[in-house]
Amino acid sequence: MPDLSILQSFELSEILSEEPDRCRLTLLGYLPSTWNASTDTENRRLRAIILIERNAFASEHNRRTFEQYSWFAAWISSQASEIKQPQGDVKINVICPATDVHVRKYTKQKSILVQETPELYRRIIAPYIANLPPERTRWVTEILAGRSEQDKVLYSSSDYIILPDMKWDLHTTDSLYLIAIARDPTLRSLRDLRGDVHLSLLTSIRQEAYRIVGDKWGIGRGGIRMWIHYQPSYYHFHVHIVNANHALPGMGMAVGQAHLLEDVIALLKINSDVFKVMDLTYGLGEQHGLYEPMKTAQSEVDWIS
Amino acid sequence: MPDLSILQSFELSEILSEEPDRCRLTLLGYLPSTWNASTDTENRRLRAIILIERNAFASEHNRRTFEQYSWFAAWISSQASEIKQPQGDVKINVICPATDVHVRKYTKQKSILVQETPELYRRIIAPYIANLPPERTRWVTEILAGRSEQDKVLYSSSDYIILPDMKWDLHTTDSLYLIAIARDPTLRSLRDLRGDVHLSLLTSIRQEAYRIVGDKWGIGRGGIRMWIHYQPSYYHFHVHIVNANHALPGMGMAVGQAHLLEDVIALLKINSDVFKVMDLTYGLGEQHGLYEPMKTAQSEVDWIS
Incomplete structure (x- = not known):
């Protein structure tokens, strides 16, 4: 089971889509190969897609993983702006290693x-x-x-x-x-x-x-x-x-x-x-x-x- | 045509619904009777519903009004949180005077x-x-x-x-x-x-x-x-x-x-x-x-x- 802390090592290469009206952000980048124990370790970095979405979650960490798909629930605090926002829980989905099909699927398309x-x-x-x-x-x-x-x-x-x-x-x-x-x-x-x-x-x-x-x-x-x-x-x-x-x-x-x-x-x-x-x-x-x-x-x- | 600056006089009485996943907030409160020129001025305050919604708007003020419904486009800046958010445009809908039917319609219901x-x-x-x-x-x-x-x-x-x-x-x-x-x-x-x-x-x-x-x-x-x-x-x-x-x-x-x-x-x-x-x-x-x-x-x- 991958650990949430490894996400701190995420290297951003591209924002695949920003959807402020859905409170969702989709990122493309790289995670260390330690993310996935079964991966060929010759590859030092694995391509990864991370989706961060504000969601109606309870505020506890929760993890699930299946093949290259992992899900986390996480808690972030956000600064109050002019409009006082409730503290925001987010859901983080990680797809790693990400194939070209995944990248296409998550790139904003018409x-x-x-x-x-x-x-x-x-x-x-x-x-x-x-x-x-x-x-x-x-x-x-x-x-x-x-x-x-x-x-x-x-x-x-x-x-x-x-x-x-x-x-x-x-x-x-x-x-x-x-x-x-x-x-x-x-x-x-x-x-x-x-x-x-x-x-x-x-x-x-x-x-x-x-x-x-x-x-x-x-x-x-x-x-x-x-x-x-x-x-x-x-x-x-x-x-x-x-x-x-x-x-x-x-x-x-x-x-x-x-x-x-x-x-x-x-x-x-x-x-x-x-x-x-x-x-x-x-x-x-x-x-x-x-x-x-x-x-x-x-x-x-x-x-x- | 009501003026956006009058919204500063809004007195909040109740949050009708908070929908962080839709980036939407619905407020119940009162506006000064000057909001609506045709209203009986005996009534010094008018009940009003304000919906604030993040939206894919161009960043200019835009107004429309029809009977008791008014629409504004407005620009707010928001503090960056851990996740850098794009600056947020919001749409503000004002319903004033608001009837009981309006209040029921906009109260979050199952x-x-x-x-x-x-x-x-x-x-x-x-x-x-x-x-x-x-x-x-x-x-x-x-x-x-x-x-x-x-x-x-x-x-x-x-x-x-x-x-x-x-x-x-x-x-x-x-x-x-x-x-x-x-x-x-x-x-x-x-x-x-x-x-x-x-x-x-x-x-x-x-x-x-x-x-x-x-x-x-x-x-x-x-x-x-x-x-x-x-x-x-x-x-x-x-x-x-x-x-x-x-x-x-x-x-x-x-x-x-x-x-x-x-x-x-x-x-x-x-x-x-x-x-x-x-x-x-x-x-x-x-x-x-x-x-x-x-x-x-x-x-x-x-x-x-």
Whole structure:
């Protein structure tokens, strides 16, 4: 487990993004190779991304680490300005060693909204998903196979598991964030959902999520917001389960990326094939692998009628 | 037009909400009656709500006022803390005189998600809308009748108008925020949309919105995110038009409140009656007029299958 004090050795090379309206700062730089015991020690410095974010944390240190991802909760005091600010707790995420993919992901990028017809899904999205390297979702298959994070699993059945999301600090109920991951590896995304096949999976996730948050955290009916991302960040079907009063910064719960689980269930009840036949519109950052092909393909999409 | 310097006379009575993660502070207190020339001067102090929010503003003073709502852009310097913060521009909204409804609206409140079946819409929501006092939407009818904000109107037809939203500072393209308001007073919300009747209205709004943001602000295809709130804050059908890269704090663009215009169009093409027949799920704050009846009615809703 890396130690927070090593962060004092961080050498800043670039500010990847400053988001004062989200109270978030993303830094690129280097950490000593002692950060990661398993790394080749020939490399004296490891590239690292550090995200510092003001958050609704309890004021105690808290650490979690999984492969190259580490999370800390930390307490900083801030000078009072003209407007008296409450003392600020921050969350520090460290990604070390950071790959080029990580650097791209955390560099502030412009997004556009694109429309995906069923035809564009077949021609562009399906081959893109099929060609993704399996390593990208190894962390998911490790969890599903019972080889990692097993002490965290809150529910497990032959259809799916529920466990805390890695963004959650595990104890602040106000920002509760769980994730349900389906076991079926062929169910890649929202596009694959069919009412006659998957309604029981989705309603079971909803029911178990409510049972868990009720039993463990005293959250009642209506107390959680559940959604599915499209495009998702990994193509192994999963549902986000978050305290209904928790406002995430950024686009994570925004229309154009998130689809409310309740709406998805309601629509599948009306039309089993709705996600097979409907056009789906979503934001893509300019460094997303689908950005260029989907941007080019927009000339084929009817934006008028 | 009120003057910013009068804010120095603000007497704080209560902090309605502190949201450090959104960099927002909401204050309740009093302003001198000179704030509002039209007010009965017997009242020496006027109740006022002040919202201070860090925002992506240009650093010049900017003012707008409409009835009891005023907006300022202001510049504050903040002390550097351990993490060097960029100098912070803030937006200051003043609501004065503030009614009890305003105070409730801006007091931090817990929300729950409720499910609305078509039957609950008929029994609870439709009568609620029918009984709302017409004064609540007088500002909308004044705009539609051409009696206010006419210098702001960007587009007007027999079906709808488009104008800047009052939250926008009118010049920062990154946070562009327009609103399209339908003229038909009987079209109250998402629930009323029917494919055979309203698809042409919705696709026309989409087309004109893109034309306007392209012509006036150089924003290209995919550069705006458009959504419809359900429940909306006023029951006169309107569409939010916002820069696709602008992440609003709070729940304004979140699933469980917002519905992407593109999704709404796609669903209405598949099923003209989809919003007549589907269950709709959304967050309600505990001080919303629908909170108690809808919370009570949840016992009738099937949350299992």
